[in-house]
Amino acid sequence: MKISILFGTESGNGELAAEDLALSLADGHDVEVRDLAEVTVEKISDEALFVFICSTYGEGELPNTALPFYTALSETRPDLTGVKFAIFGLGDSFYTETFGHGSLKLGAELEELGAHRVGEFGRHDASTWEPVGEAAVTWFAEVLSSMRLASHPG
Numbered sequence: 390m391k392i393s394i395l396f397g398t399e400s401g402n403g404e405l406a407a408e409d410l411a412l413s414l415a416d417g418h419d420v421e422v423r424d425l426a427e428v429t430v431e432k433i434s435d436e437a438l439f440v441f442i443c444s445t446y447g448e449g450e451l452p453n454t455a456l457p458f459y460t461a462l463s464e465t466r467p468d469l470t471g472v473k474f475a476i477f478g479l480g481d482s483f484y485t486e487t488f489g490h491g492s493l494k495l496g497a498e499l500e501e502l503g504a505h506r507v508g509e510f511g512r513h514d515a516s517t518w519e520p521v522g523e524a525a526v527t528w529f530a531e532v533l534s535s536m537r538l539a540s541h542p543g
């Protein structure tokens with residue numbers, strides 16, 4: 390399965406999570422890691438499973454580096470029917486009202502455009518000091534097993 394990991398970050402945690410996740414998948418999957426700052430919406434297709442890893446800034450906003458991608462999605466409104474994605478948010482529960490909202494916004498927009506989310510929303514809390522890469526790897530193992538269950542029920 391081709392897996393395209395797209396990260397949005399300001400201080401690097403999202404990139405670290407993306408790289409650690411890619412390393413954990415390298416054996417057995419065709420994996421690429423890209424910065425959302427360098428990705429255009431035309432890249433999103435049904436030819437891969439897209440894994441979005443994205444932090445939160447401001448008052449529940451996406452990081453600056455991911456804003457052009459998000460804005461292009463909202464403005465061009467591509468039909469993403471058939472696209473599968475998983476999403477992992479980075480945030481800090483210190484921000485009680487907006488914890489992880491950047492990734493929630495991005496996920497909601499992708500679903501609004503017809504893409505199908507697989508697995509649960511992942512969320513890393515910077516207040517816990519849990520290594521972000523480990524959290525992403527553990528979360529994605531659950532995503533893969535839920536996909537296996539969905540394709541081979543019972």
Ligand SMILES: Cc1cc2nc3c(=O)[nH]c(=O)nc-3n(C[C@H](O)[C@H](O)[C@H](O)COP(=O)(O)O)c2cc1C
Pocket residue numbers: 397398399400401402403404443444445446447448449450452479480481482484487488489490515
């Ligand atoms: C100025 C600032 C604002 C932030 N705002 C939020 C927020 O509203 N909600 C949230 O969950 N986390 C917030 N965070 C926490 C970051 O999302 C968190 O530290 C994350 O791990 C950063 O990941 P990155 O290095 O990939 O950007 C904020 C951090 C900073 C420095």
